[in-house]
Amino acid sequence: MENKQWPIFYIHGFRGGDYTTEKMIESALKFNHKDEYLKATISWRGKITYEGTWTSDHHPIIQVVFKNKYVGSTQISYWLSKLLFNLRTKHEFDTYDAIGHSLGAVALLLVNLKEKLHPYMPRLKKLVTIAGPFNGILGLGDLPNVNRIKPDGRPAFMSPTYFRIFMGRNSISDDLRVLNIYGNVDDHSNSDKYISVTSVKSISYILKPRVKEYIDYPVNGSKAEHSLMHDNSEILKRVNNFIYSNPLT
Numbered sequence: 001m002e003n004k005q006w007p008i009f010y011i012h013g014f015r016g017g018d019y020t021t022e023k024m025i026e027s028a029l030k031f032n033h034k035d036e037y038l039k040a041t042i043s044w045r046g047k048i049t050y051e052g053t054w055t056s057d058h059h060p061i062i063q064v065v066f067k068n069k070y071v072g073s074t075q076i077s078y079w080l081s082k083l084l085f086n087l088r089t090k091h092e093f094d095t096y097d098a099i100g101h102s103l104g105a106v107a108l109l110l111v112n113l114k115e116k117l118h119p120y121m122p123r124l125k126k127l128v129t130i131a132g133p134f135n136g137i138l139g140l141g142d143l144p145n146v147n148r149i150k151p152d153g154r155p156a157f158m159s160p161t162y163f164r165i166f167m168g169r170n171s172i173s174d175d176l177r178v179l180n181i182y183g184n185v186d187d188h189s190n191s192d193k194y195i196s197v198t199s200v201k202s203i204s205y206i207l208k209p210r211v212k213e214y215i216d217y218p219v220n221g222s223k224a225e226h227s228l229m230h231d232n233s234e235i236l237k238r239v240n241n242f243i244y245s246n247p248l249t
Contacts, residue, residue, distance in 0.1 A: 138196060
């Protein structure tokens with residue numbers, strides 16, 4: 001096990017692309033004194049093409065890009081599962097870490113729910129979720145300051161996606177470590193302009209009792225806007241420290 005590689009995946013969300021994770025990867029490369037990574041592009045029909053390099057070090061970096069940037073978390077999770085199986089046939093790894101922005105974060109959790117059903121699927125060990133719409137999107141199943149988190153941590157309302165994760169919660173890996181990052185632009189909406197703080201924090205009710213480590217990390221101010229968070233230097237530093245410092249073995 002100790003000799004096998006442990007790749008790190010970067011996943012964008014709805015309307016995203018390679019530009020979404022570009023700064024994150026640049027920051028990770030600098031943090032690890034590296035200059036190469038693998039880019040996996042998934043077509044509208046699910047065909048995977050690769051460019052760049054799967055490096056020989058312990059933590060190769062993989063940027064995942066979806067040509068169809070307008071699909072939901074279920075389709076993204078299907079493509080991610082396909083990618084994991086494809087890469088495992090090419091490279092020797094049993095475990096991986098991942099960073100997901102927006103719907104990419106939700107999709108990674110949906111992939112994790114499948115692990116116990118598929119023994120050949122690599123095991124997710126560290127997960128960073130950035131601005132994950134786990135319990136609704138403003139204007140699409142959520143409204144500013146309507147949903148709330150009860151004293152026991154349970155959200156007052158559950159979106160269909162949240163309910164799906166809730167019902168499958170016993171399949172979540174108990175050795176998973178999670179860093180959940182969310183933004184608040186400090187206006188009346190208590191949101192990052194697209195995702196409410198309540199929507200993002202709702203996932204703690206499901207994850208915190210089950211995973212090995214769970215950390216909420218709030219970011220406030222103008223740089224906490226949804227589409228800016230993946231380039232926020234404070235967030236990049238926190239992500240790199242969580243993923244690459246004191247790595248699991």
